[in-house]
Amino acid sequence: VCDTLHKPARYRVHMFYTHAGCTLVALNPFRPVPDLYSLDVMKEYHHCPQPQESKPHIFIVAEEAYRNVQGQVEPVDQSLVVSGESGAGKTWTSRCLMKYYATVASSSSLETSQNTVERIERRVLDSNPIMEAFGNACTLRNNNSSRFGKYIQLQLDRCQLLVGASVQTYLLEKTRVANQPTNERNFHIFYQMMKGATDEQRLEWMMSPGQTFQWLPNADKTVEEDCFSDTLEAMDHLGVDSDRQKQIFTILAGILQLGNVTFSTWTDESQPCNLTEDVCLSFAVDFLLRAAELLCVPADDLQTSLRVRTLRAGKHQVLKPCSQTECSVRRDCLAKVIYAELFEWLVMFINNSICADQSTWSNFIGVLDVYGFECFQMNNLEQLCINYANEKLQQHFVAHYLKAQQEEYVSEGLEWSFVRYQDNQSCLDLMEGSPTSVFSLLNEVCRLNRASDAKTFRVRLEKELSENANISWNKFSTEPHFTVSHYAGRVEYQIHGMVEKNKDPVPPELISLLQSSKNPLIQHIFAEKDDGKQTSKGLSKVTVVSKFKNSLENLMKILHSTTPHYTRCIKPNQDCQPLTFRKDETFSRCWYDSLCLCLMNMWT
Numbered sequence: 001v002c003d004t005l006h007k008p009a010r011y012r013v014h015m016f017y018t019h020a021g022c023t024l025v026a027l028n029p030f031r032p033v034p035d036l037y038s039l040d041v042m043k044e045y046h047h048c049p050q051p052q053e054s055k056p057h058i059f060i061v062a063e064e065a066y067r068n069v070q071g072q073v074e075p076v077d078q079s080l081v082v083s084g085e086s087g088a089g090k091t092w093t094s095r096c097l098m099k100y101y102a103t104v105a106s107s108s109s110l111e112t113s114q115n116t117v118e119r120i121e122r123r124v125l126d127s128n129p130i131m132e133a134f135g136n137a138c139t140l141r142n143n144n145s146s147r148f149g150k151y152i153q154l155q156l157d158r159c160q161l162l163v164g165a166s167v168q169t170y171l172l173e174k175t176r177v178a179n180q181p182t183n184e185r186n187f188h189i190f191y192q193m194m195k196g197a198t199d200e201q202r203l204e205w206m207m208s209p210g211q212t213f214q215w216l217p218n219a220d221k222t223v224e225e226d227c228f229s230d231t232l233e234a235m236d237h238l239g240v241d242s243d244r245q246k247q248i249f250t251i252l253a254g255i256l257q258l259g260n261v262t263f264s265t266w267t268d269e270s271q272p273c274n275l276t277e278d279v280c281l282s283f284a285v286d287f288l289l290r291a292a293e294l295l296c297v298p299a300d301d302l303q304t305s306l307r308v309r310t311l312r313a314g315k316h317q318v319l320k321p322c323s324q325t326e327c328s329v330r331r332d333c334l335a336k337v338i339y340a341e342l343f344e345w346l347v348m349f350i351n352n353s354i355c356a357d358q359s360t361w362s363n364f365i366g367v368l369d370v371y372g373f374e375c376f377q378m379n380n381l382e383q384l385c386i387n388y389a390n391e392k393l394q395q396h397f398v399a400h401y402l403k404a405q406q407e408e409y410v411s412e413g414l415e416w417s418f419v420r421y422q423d424n425q426s427c428l429d430l431m432e433g434s435p436t437s438v439f440s441l442l443n444e445v446c447r448l449n450r451a452s453d454a455k456t457f458r459v460r461l462e463k464e465l466s467e468n469a470n471i472s473w474n475k476f477s478t479e480p481h482f483t484v485s486h487y488a489g490r491v492e493y494q495i496h497g498m499v500e501k502n503k504d505p506v507p508p509e510l511i512s513l514l515q516s517s518k519n520p521l522i523q524h525i526f527a528e529k530d531d532g533k534q535t536s537k538g539l540s541k542v543t544v545v546s547k548f549k550n551s552l553e554n555l556m557k558i559l560h561s562t563t564p565h566y567t568r569c570i571k572p573n574q575d576c577q578p579l580t581f582r583k584d585e586t587f588s589r590c591w592y593d594s595l596c597l598c599l600m601n602m603w604t
């Protein structure tokens with residue numbers, strides 16, 4: 001039990017874990033704890049005859065899953081689901097689990113295969129710094145916040161040795177490339193480049209001394225993750241050769257220069273907007289020229305594709321100058337599409353580098369690290385998708401929990417009676433059910449593609465779904481919105497911009513521009529982009545929610561086919577203070593976290 005609210009007894013005795021039914025609760029100490037994850041500790045849990053009876057630890061979960069594979073207990077494949085709010089410690093925990101398997105499932109003692117195996121373990125672990133550099137960012141809630149979800153499958157051979165891995169990522173927050181929330185930063189990789197570049201690289205990336213970038217706010221804030229050399233080293237290990245690295249970094253440098261390109265207001269609607277005559281015109285033009293050179297595209301074409309839209313009327317083409325806002329949207333869109341595709345390419349490269357041949361592995365242990373439930377002042381499509389994912393996982397957890405309880409009752413000869421639990425099926429029906437749901441209506445409005453999208457969506461929602469108890473509208477709100485009662489709380493979603501985000505259109509002129517790039521990586525990435533995924537208007541045929549729902553359904557299928565293990569990470573205070581527990585900040589946030597904390601206090 002806590003001796004004071006701020007320094008619970010468990011901190012003093014280094015008890016950061018507790019079992020709570022079928023869940024392991026992990027309290028974030030916000031400070032590296034000596035010897036908590038050392039090699040000796042790993043070995044201790046690995047060789048322990050009854051790990052369940054040892055001091056609660058993440059390695060118990062890891063070992064239990066490993067022994068299930070060894071014992072070929074059905075379902076033999078395992079999933080370790082790590083959940084919790086932003087900053088609670090999911091990524092840290094996932095890394096610990098990966099290190100554990102890279103150690104205990106290593107065959108480095110077998111002389112014959114030492115080299116290959118050492119390489120694969122190293123490569124699997126090296127995928128982390130790369131994905132974190134490109135997919136994590138410093139936010140108000142966490143200096144190293146993952147802006148994507150990931151499921152990594154560690155592949156084990158017949159002797160349960162780690163022979164490879166594969167990664168699946170979900171919904172990268174690509175808007176961050178061009179729009180960073182107040183007091184937050186862009187993805188780490190940009191700051192790593194800025195801070196870690198040699199003079200030669202700065203020259204190559206056309207960064208003038210002291211140049212600042214619109215898309216790099218809070219560059220003076222330094223975080224632990226700003227280490228460029230770690231990313232480069234990991235890239236080397238994974239086999240990203242120096243030419244490819246050069247191509248990657250010039251693309252990123254091009255994105256940064258692009259962010260400094262701004263447009264002036266329209267004076268004559270028949271003419272394209274000028275680039276801003278801010279300090280001096282040559283400066284603004286300079287950014288565009290630099291961006292064009294770094295992205296290896298003709299500067300004139302870049303300028304035109306940002307400022308002029310090509311409308312097709314039958315066989316004819318009409319050129320229409322864009323407004324100032326439209327130009328900025330196109331600029332941002334260009335940056336986002338490049339970054340998102342680059343990220344996807346990196347993940348594919350990592351997979352090619354670490355994935356074992358299908359014939360060499362027989363089982364896997366999957367580690368799922370997904371964004372926790374989100375509720376901000378302003379919530380939009382990103383939060384809708386994230387919270388939908390959490391609803392799905394919650395449903396999976398509840399089903400598993402009830403099944404485990406039932407089995408326990410039956411094995412003890414007790415009568416199993418119906419237990420009331422937080423049923424989130426109706427919320428899932430609201431979001432994805434058929435024939436009508438929030439997602440289906442959102443897609444329907446996207447297909448109509450009218451100017452008054454937001455209004456239409458709002459009207460359709462109210463007409464079709466107002467009977468559903470999980471959706472409501474705040475009568476006093478002036479913004480078009482809808483409120484969903486999720487299992488973890490009520491969230492008000494802004495409708496403004498949601499339909500457009502779901503369409504995620506990329507003007508075809510931008511794709512053609514990128515296809516003309518002389519940068520071999522851009523060429524490679526965009527070569528197949530006219531493969532029918534886009535309509536003639538540049539609209540993606542597959543909407544964001546459809547794609548996300550699909551990938552989540554695949555994930556759920558995998559989870560259902562495995563033996564799950566749950567770890568709930570708890571953030572003990574909101575400003576990431578080491579060894580500090582603030583009950584008021586933690587208890588009110590989520591009923592599930594509160595429950596876990598109650599259990600922790602009862603059981604210490």
Ligand SMILES: Nc1ncnc2c1ncn2[C@@H]1O[C@H](COP(=O)(O)OP(=O)(O)OP(=O)(O)O)[C@@H](O)[C@H]1O
Pocket residue numbers: 028029030031032033084085086087088089090091092093141142144145146147370371372569
């Ligand atoms: N077991 C631990 N020991 C020491 N420090 C930890 C531990 N777990 C987490 N931390 C600290 O907390 C920070 C936040 O953890 P982490 O990035 O894993 O959170 P997260 O749940 O993945 O957040 P997000 O959802 O924003 O990605 C880490 O950068 C690290 O400093």
